[in-house]
Amino acid sequence: MSTRVAFLFPGQGSQTVGMGADIYEASPAARRVFEAADTALGFPLSSLCFQGPEDTLRSTINAQPAIVTVSLAFLAALQEALSPDDSSWISPLTPAFLAGHSVGEWTELTAASVLSLEETIKGVRERGRLMEQEGTSCPGGMAAIIAMEPDVVEQVCQEATERALAEISEPVHPGQGKVIAANYNAPGQIVISGEKRALELACELAKARGAKRVIPLAVSGAFHSPVMRPAADALDSVLSELQIKDAVIPIISNISATPLTDAHALREELAKQVASSVQWTKTVEYLVSAGVTTFIEIGPGNALAGMVKRIAKGVTMLNVSKASDVAKVAAALREAGI
Structure with a gap:
């Protein structure tokens, strides 16, 4: 071998x-x-x-x-x-x-x-x-976060999840209101994934916290997430x-x-x-x-x-x-x- x-x-x-x-x-x-x-x-x-x-x-x-x-x-x-x-x-x-x-x-x-x-x-x-x-039962998606440290991306996802869950009276799906760092692809390139509202909030927070780019991905669901x-x-x-x-x-x-x-x-x-x-x-x-x-x-x-x-x-x-x-x-x- x-x-x-x-x-x-x-x-x-x-x-x-x-x-x-x-x-x-x-x-x-x-x-x-x-x-x-x-x-x-x-x-x-x-x-x-x-x-x-x-x-x-x-x-x-x-x-x-x-x-x-x-x-x-x-x-x-x-x-x-x-x-x-x-x-x-x-x-x-x-x-x-x-x-x-x-x-x-x-x-x-x-x-x-x-x-x-x-x-x-x-x-x-x-x-x-x-x-x-x-992906149909709980609509969501994924986005690439460019030039942001992993711990900051994780903090962004945690805060977005807390905010999204606070807007929901009673989740009907285990992935509802949740977003996580889903793909640690390379230094400076992390993909986040989650339910639609949580993902939107995370993208907004990432831009506000200094991500160089936030790129929505053309996928049919929130893969590698609680969804x-x-x-x-x-x-x-x-x-x-x-x-x-x-x-x-x-x-x-x-x-x-x-x-x-x-x-x-x-x-x-x-x-x-x-x-x-x-x-x-x-x-x-x-x-x-x-x-x-x-x-x-x-x-x-x-x-x-x-x-x-x-x-x-x-x-x-x-x-x-x-x-x-x-x-x-x-x-x-x-x-x-x-």
């Missing part, structure tokens, strides 16, 4: 119409991933990835399985490029760790042999459905029916930024994660402390690459998000002797 490489998998928001179409044409291994996902879901998810429409692809119930499928297709294509005759999810290039941002944790489940591809795709679509449902607690409870039941195995490669927890391999711990992580903050900065810091020097982001977009560059200096960052990247990254890995 390499002690220097970590695979990173992107989360929701990285989806774009056309993603994966080039690797479907270029790689037999990638094509098999798309075909398996289409069969598992009983409809052509691949066509939705390649052709849209954009509104349908952006819907959480579709975006989540689509991102996971495209990420796994690129992973399969990269391993195939490194060894056309003998490849698997983690061979010939065996990473020391896997780390996924939000729904990217589900990509890891197949890569680490925790779930089959078919189980992963079915499970993550149900995750998306449950999260979308709570998602009913979804977390329902997902726990879904996970109890899946044959979850121990991970063959350590998976870094979004919640604790520590490695997980035990099946029971992974089940708990996946349920709680939808309503918990994503500790991405600590995740990357942990990986660097564990000796990782080469990070490979695998899947649509390059958002994680940008985050890593802001968190860790002097590391190698590679990205596989289009067909032409596969050969380039494979060549770079060979040249580096990895």
